[in-house]
Amino acid sequence: xxxxxxxxxxxxxxxxxxxxxxxxxxxxxxxxxxxxxxxxxxxxxxxxxxxxxxxxxxxxxxxxxxxxxxxxxxxxxxxxxxxxxxxxxxxxxxxxxxxxxxxxxxxxxxxxxxxxxxxxxxxxxxxxxxxxxxxxxxxxxxxxxxxxxxxxxxxxxxxxxxxxxxxxxxxxxxxxxxxxxxxxxxxxxxxxxxxxxxxxxxxxxxxxxxxxxxxxxxxxxxxxxxxxxxxxxxxxxxxxxxxxxxxxxxxxxxxxxxxxxxxxxxxxxxxxxxxxxxxxxxxxxxxxxxxxxxxxxxxxxxxxxxxxxxxxxxxxxxxxxxxxxxxxxxxxxxxxxxxxxxxxxxxxxxxxxxxxxxxxxxxxxx
Amino acid sequence: xxxxxxxxxxxxxxxxxxxxxxxxxxxxxxxxxxxxxxxxxxxxxxxxxxxxxxxxxxxxxxxxxxxxxxxxxxxxxxxxxxxxxxxxxxxxxxxxxxxxxxxxxxxxxxxxxxxxxxxxxxxxxxxxxxxxxxxxxxxxxxxxxxxxxxxxxxxxxxxxxxxxxxxxxxxxxxxxxxxxxxxxxxxxxxxxxxxxxxxxxxxxxxxxxxxxxxxxxxxxxxxxxxxxxxxxxxxxxxxxxxxxxxxxxxxxxxxxxxxxxxxxxxxxxxxxxxxxxxxxxxxxxxxxxxxxxxxxxxxxxxxxxxxxxxxxxxxxxxxxxxxxxxxxxxxxxxxxxxxxxxxxxxxxxxxxxxxxxxxxxxxxxx
Numbered sequence: 159x160x161x162x163x164x165x166x167x168x169x170x171x172x173x174x175x176x177x178x179x180x181x182x183x184x185x186x187x188x189x190x191x192x193x194x195x196x197x198x199x200x201x202x203x204x205x206x207x208x209x210x211x212x213x214x215x216x217x218x219x220x221x222x223x224x225x226x227x228x229x230x231x232x233x234x235x236x237x238x239x240x241x242x243x244x245x246x247x248x249x250x251x252x253x254x255x256x257x258x259x260x261x262x263x264x265x266x267x268x269x270x271x272x273x274x275x276x277x278x279x280x281x282x283x284x285x286x287x288x289x290x291x292x293x294x295x296x297x298x299x300x301x302x303x304x305x306x307x308x309x310x311x312x313x314x315x316x317x318x319x320x321x322x323x324x325x326x327x328x329x330x331x332x333x334x335x336x337x338x339x340x341x342x343x344x345x346x347x348x349x350x351x352x353x354x355x356x357x358x359x360x361x362x363x364x365x366x367x368x369x370x371x372x373x374x375x376x377x378x379x380x381x382x383x384x385x386x387x388x389x390x391x392x393x394x395x396x397x398x399x400x401x402x403x404x405x406x407x408x409x410x411x412x413x414x415x416x417x418x419x420x421x422x423x424x425x426x427x428x429x430x431x432x433x434x435x436x437x438x439x440x441x442x443x444x445x446x447x448x449x450x451x452x453x454x455x456x457x458x459x460x461x462x463x464x465x466x467x468x469x470x471x472x473x474x475x476x477x478x479x480x481x482x483x484x485x486x487x488x489x490x491x492x493x494x495x496x497x498x499x500x501x502x503x504x505x506x507x508x509x510x511x512x513x514x515x516x517x518x519x520x521x522x523x524x
Numbered sequence: 525x526x527x528x529x530x531x532x533x534x535x536x537x538x539x540x541x542x543x544x545x546x547x548x549x550x551x552x553x554x555x556x557x558x559x560x561x562x563x564x565x566x567x568x569x570x571x572x573x574x575x576x577x578x579x580x581x582x583x584x585x586x587x588x589x590x591x592x593x594x595x596x597x598x599x600x601x602x603x604x605x606x607x608x609x610x611x612x613x614x615x616x617x618x619x620x621x622x623x624x625x626x627x628x629x630x631x632x633x634x635x636x637x638x639x640x641x642x643x644x645x646x647x648x649x650x651x652x653x654x655x656x657x658x659x660x661x662x663x664x665x666x667x668x669x670x671x672x673x674x675x676x677x678x679x680x681x682x683x684x685x686x687x688x689x690x691x692x693x694x695x696x697x698x699x700x701x702x703x704x705x706x707x708x709x710x711x712x713x714x715x716x717x718x719x720x721x722x723x724x725x726x727x728x729x730x731x732x733x734x735x736x737x738x739x740x741x742x743x744x745x746x747x748x749x750x751x752x753x754x755x756x757x758x759x760x761x762x763x764x765x766x767x768x769x770x771x772x773x774x775x776x777x778x779x780x781x782x783x784x785x786x787x788x789x790x791x792x793x794x795x796x797x798x799x800x801x802x803x804x805x806x807x808x809x810x811x812x813x814x815x816x817x818x819x820x821x822x823x824x825x826x827x828x829x830x831x832x833x834x835x836x837x838x839x840x841x842x843x844x845x846x847x848x849x850x851x852x853x854x855x856x857x858x859x860x861x862x863x864x865x866x867x868x869x870x871x872x873x874x875x876x877x878x879x880x881x882x883x884x885x886x887x888x889x890x
Contacts, residue, residue, distance in 0.1 A: 163610040164588065197837060219838045220793075222530065239838050240781035242793050243855050244529040263782050266854050291839060292782045292791045325836070415606035416629050416658045425658045427586075427608050431870045431888070435801040470691070471563060471866055472585045472605050473657060488632050489609050500837055504797045505871070508889045518889075522797070523874045 159452055160514035162411040162491055165428040167502065169509040169517065170456050173407035174389060175207060181371065181388050182211035188377045193217050193236060195366065195386025198500045201509070201519035202230040204389070217366075217384045221245045221252070226520040228256050235259070238321065238366070238384065240284065240292060241267055246274035253277035259318055263294050264301075268308040268315070278314050282321040282364065285350065287343035289325040296346045299353075306354075319362030319381070320350045327369040330398055340370040348379040372400035392499035393448050394438050403448075403459040403495070408509070410494040410502065411452060412474060414486055422483045423467070424476040426492055430469040433494075434501035443467075447494040449476060456512040457493040466494060525818055526880035528777040528857055531794040533868065535875040535883065536822045539773035540755060541573060547737065547754050548577035554743045559583050559602060561732065561752025564866045567875070567885040568596040570755070583732075583750045587611045587618070592886040594622050601625070604687065604732070604750065606650065606658060607633055612640035619643035625684055629660050630667075634674040634681070644680050648687040648730065651716065653709035655691040662712045665719075672720075685728030685747070686716045693735040696764055706736040714745040738766035758865035759814050760804050769814075769825040769861070774875070776860040776868065777818060778840060780852055788849050789833070790842040792858060796835040799860075800867035809833075813860040815842060822878040823859040832860060 160166075178194075185192035192212075196205055197219035205216070205227060215234040218224045224235045225248060235252075236259040249271075252258050259280035262268050268281070283305055286293030294301055309315045324343040330336040347363045354361055364382040365371075371385040372395070390408045391401040412428030437444040449464035450457045464478035464486075476483075476492070486492070496502035503509070509517040526532075544560075551558035558578075562571055563585035571582070571593060581600040584590045590601045591614060601618075602625040615637075618624050625646035628634050634647070649671055652659030660667055675681045690709040696702040713729045720727055731743070732750040738761070743749065756774045757767040778794030803810040815830035816823045830844035830852075842849075842858070852858070862868035869875070875883040 163614075164586070164608065220530070239793070240791060242530065242779050242781050244779045244857070248529075264854060267781075270855055290787070291836065291841065292784070295786070413608050413610050415608050415633075418658070420661070421656070425606060427605070430800060430802070430867055434796060435867070436796070470657065471870075475657065488630060489636055491610070501796055501801070504837075506888070522872070523884075 159454060159456065159512060160510055162413070162510070164413070165432045165506075166411045166510045167506040167508065168409045168411050168456070168493070169511050170407045170409070171511050171513070173405060174204070177388050177391065177405060177407060178208055178211055181385060182213065184371070185383050190377055190380060191215060191382040193364070193382050193384045194389070195219070195238065195384050196227060197223065198386040198389050199503060199519065200226075201517055202227070203517045205230060205232070217386065221248045222522065223520055224252055224258065228252055233257060236282065236384070237261065238323065241271060243267065243270040243274060246271070249279070250276045253279050261321060262305060262309070263292065265304045265308040268305060272312045272314070275314055278316065280318040281309055281315050282318045285320050285322040285346065287322040287324050287346045288339065289323060291325060293322065296350060317358055317361070319358070319364060320347060321364040321366070322347060323366040324370060325367055327367045328394065328398065330369060333373060333399060336369055336373050336399070340374050343370070344376070344379060351379060368395060369398045369400045387500060390499040390503065393445070393495050393497045397438060397440065406459070406495050408496065408499050408503065409450060409457045410447070410496060411491050412494055414488055414490045414492060417483070417486070417488055419480065419483055422477055422480050424483060424486055426474040426476060426494070427472065428474040428494065429472040431471055432502070432505055433466070433469055433474070433496055434498065434505050435469055436498035436501050438497045445497065447474070447496055449478070450493040450495055452491060452493045525820060525822065525878060526876055528779070528876070530779070531798045531872075532777045532876045533872040533874065534775045534777050534822070534859070535877050536773045536775070537877050537879070539771060540570070543754050543757065543771060543773060544574055544577055547751060548579065550737070551749050556743055556746060557581060557748040559730070559748050559750045560755070561585070561604065561750050562593060563589065564752040564755050565869060565885065566592075567883055568593070569883045571596060571598065583752065587614050588888065589886055590618055590624065594618055599623060602648065602750070603627065604689065607637060609633065609636040609640060612637070615645070616642045619645050627687060628671060628675070629658065631670045631674040634671060638678045638680070641680055644682065646684040647675055647681050648684045651686050651688040651712065653688040653690050653712045654705065655689060657691060659688065662716060683724055683727070685724070685730060686713060687730040687732070688713060689732040690736060691733055693733045694760065694764065696735060699739060699765060702735055702739050702765070706740050709736070710742070710745060717745060734761060735764045735766045753866055756865040756869065759811070759861050759863045763804060763806065772825070772861050774862065774865050774869065775816060775823045776813070776862060777857050778860055780854055780856045780858060783849070783852070783854055785846065785849055788843055788846050790849060790852055792840040792842060792860070793838065794840040794860065795838040797837055798868070798871055799832070799835055799840070799862055800864065800871050801835055802864035802867050804863045811863065813840070813862055815844070816859040816861055818857060818859045
C-alpha cells in the first residue's frame with residue numbers, strides 16, 4: 159500500500175477490471191451494445207482500460223466531459239443529460255469531429271438546437287420510465303410525436319432512439335423490487351419500440367442503471383446498456399444487492415486525528431469536501447461510509463462495525479462499538495468505503511492505485 | 525452580467541466586501557484579533573481583499589490550504605483542525621518560514637508532534653464547548669493538564685491558548701437560541717481562562733462560528749474571532765438569522781434544460797457535483813437551494829417561491845407554484861442561492877464575479 163499523509167482515494171485496479179469485464183461480458187451475452195457511463199470514473203486512464211474489452215462507445219453526463227474524452231480519442235459519445243443549448247459552440251466543435259448524441263425531451267429544445275447547430279448530430283428522446291427526475295412521459299403520444307416531427311424538420315438531426323435511466327432502482331433493497339422496476343421499465347421501452355419501429359427501423363432502445371444491469375438477466379427488447387457506477391460500485395450498491403462488498407474498487411484512506419471513546423467516536427481527516435455528502439439510510443440511521451481495515455495489498459472487506467456517522471467540511475465522525483473504537487489509535491489510517499463512489503471520485507479529483515500510481519481525471523474547470 | 529453557458533458560481537464583490545468590512549469592524553469594536561477562516565473562499569484573490577481591512581492573521585482547515593495561502597504571503601496561520609501528524613514534512617516546511625499554529629486535543633498527538641517537528645510552532649488546545657464534534661471536554665481537568673504538561677516538555681512548542689468552534693449554533697433558528705449557545709460557550713471559555721491565566725498570562729481565547737459572530741455583541745473574555753462563512757453567507761445563514769438574503773454574496777447560475785409543469789418542476793443543469801449535497805430543513809421539507817432572478821448587475825433577492833428540491837450528479841430539480849414554474853422557459857438561466865456556500869465553492873473551484881472576472885482558488889490536488 160502506498161503511504162498516505164492526507165485523504166486519498168485508493169483504487170484497486172484488479173477489482174475495477176473484474177467489474178468492467180463482468181459487465182462487458184453481460185452486454186455481449188445479451189447482444190447489447192455496451193456504452194458505459196464514464197461519469198463515475200471521469201478519467202482518461204481508466205477509460206483506456208475499457209478499450210481492452212472492446213468498448214468504443216461511451217456515455218458522459220456533460221458536454222465538457224464529452225470534450226475531455228474526445229481529447230483522448232473517443233469518437234462515439236452520448237451525453238446522457240437534457241441538451242443544454244447554451245453550449246452550442248462546444249456542441250458544434252465536438253460534432254465536427256466525432257459522433258455526438260444528445261438527449262431531447264421537448265420540441266422547443268429541438269427548435270433551439272436546429273437554429274444553432276451546424277454539423278450532423280444524433281438525438282435520443284429521453285423517456286421517463288418511472289424515476290420521475292426528467293424525460294418524456296411515455297404515454298404522452300402527442301408530445302412524443304411533436305418531438306419526432308420537430309427532429310424530422312432538419313437533415314442535421316438523426317433520430318437515434320429512446321433512452322431511459324430507471325434511477326428509481328436505487329431505492330430497491332431486494333432482487334424482487336429490482337425485478338419489478340426493471341420489468342416495468344422494459345415494458346415501457348418495448349411499447350415505444352413497437353409503436354415507432356415501423357417508422358424508424360433502426361431505432362435504439364437504451365437503458366442504463368447499474369442495479370438492473372448488475373443483477374438482472376432479461377434485457378430482451380433493448381439494444382444498449384449504459385451503466386456507470388459498476389466500474390467502482392460503493393456501499394449503496396452493496397445495500398441494493400448490485401455487488402458484494404468485495405467488488406467495491408475504491409476506498410478512501412483517512413488518517414485518524416482524534417478519539418472520543420466516551421461517546422464511541424473517532425475523528426478522521428476526511429470530510430464532505432472529500433466524500434461529498436451523500437448518505438445511505440441503514441436500519442434507520444444515516445451512514446456516510448463504512449470503515450474497513452487497510453492491508454498490505456489494499457483493504458480487507460470483512461466488516462469492522464465502524465461507520466461514518468457524519469461529515470463536516472474536513473471532519474469525518476466515525477461511530478461504532480466501544481471495543482472497536484478503543485482498538486484504533488491516533489495516527490492510524492482507516493479505509494472507508496464510500497456511500498456514493500461517483501460523488502467521492504468527483505470531489506477527490508484523483509485516484510491512487512493500491513500499487514501507488516496516481517491517476518488524474520476530468521476537471522470541470524481545467 | 526457575464527454570459528454563462530454552464531453552471532457558474534457568481535460572486536458579488538461589493539456584497540462580499542461589505543460582509544468583510546462589517547465583521548472586521550465588529551472585531552475591532554470588541555477589541556478582538558480578527559483571524560477570518562479562509563476555508564470558505566479558499567482563494568488568493570479574495571484573501572487579498574481582507575488585507576485592506578487590516579487582516580494579517582488567518583485560519584484555514586488543512587495544512588495543504590495553509591501552504592496555498594503561505595504561498596501568497598500570509599505569515600500567521602492557524603490550522604483549525606486536529607493536527608495530522610502524517611503531514612509532519614509539510615508542517616516542518618511551513619513552520620520554517622511562517623508562524624504556524626496547530627490544534628491538539630490529546631497528549632499522544634503532542635508526543636507524536638514532538639518526535640517529528642523541527643521548528644517552533646504554536647499549539648492551541650481545541651475545546652468542545654457543546655458542539656460535540658471534537659475537542660477536549662472542558663471539565664476534564666486531568667486531560668487538559670496532561671496536554672499542557674506534554675506541551676511544556678518541548679521548547680519548540682508554545683502554548684497559544686484555547687480555541688473552540690460552537691458549531692451547534694448552526695442548529696439555532698432564533699436570536700434567543702443563538703444567545704443561549706453563545707453564552708454557554710463563552711462561560712466555558714472564560715472558566716478556562718480563569719483557571720489557566722496565572723500560569724499562561726498571554727493565553728488567547730479564540731472563538732469561531734459565523735452565526736454567533738454575526739448576530740451577537742458580547743464577546744467579553746475572548747481575544748480572537750475566526751468566522752469564515754460570513755464572507756459569502758448562504759441560505760442556511762439566512763435561516764439562522766445571521767444575515768439577510770441580500771447579504772448572500774454568491775449565487776449559482778444554472779441553465780434550465782427541461783420543464784415538467786404536470787408536477788410543478790423544472791430541471792436545471794446544476795447538480796451535486798456543482799452544489800455538493802448539503803440540505804436545509806425548511807418547514808419539514810429538505811431544500812438544496814433557493815431560486816432568485818438574475819439581473820443585469822447580479823441577482824434580485826426578492827423570493828421567487830422556487831427552490832431546489834433534489835440534486836443528482838448533474839441535475840437539479842426545481843419545485844414551486846404552478847404559475848412560477850410556467851413563467852420559466854427552457855434555455856432560461858436561473859440564479860440559485862446555495863444552502864451551504866463553503867461546499868458549493870469547494871465543488872465549483874472557481875468564481876465568476878458579476879463584473880465577469882474569473883477568480884481561481886485552492887485545489888486539493890494542485
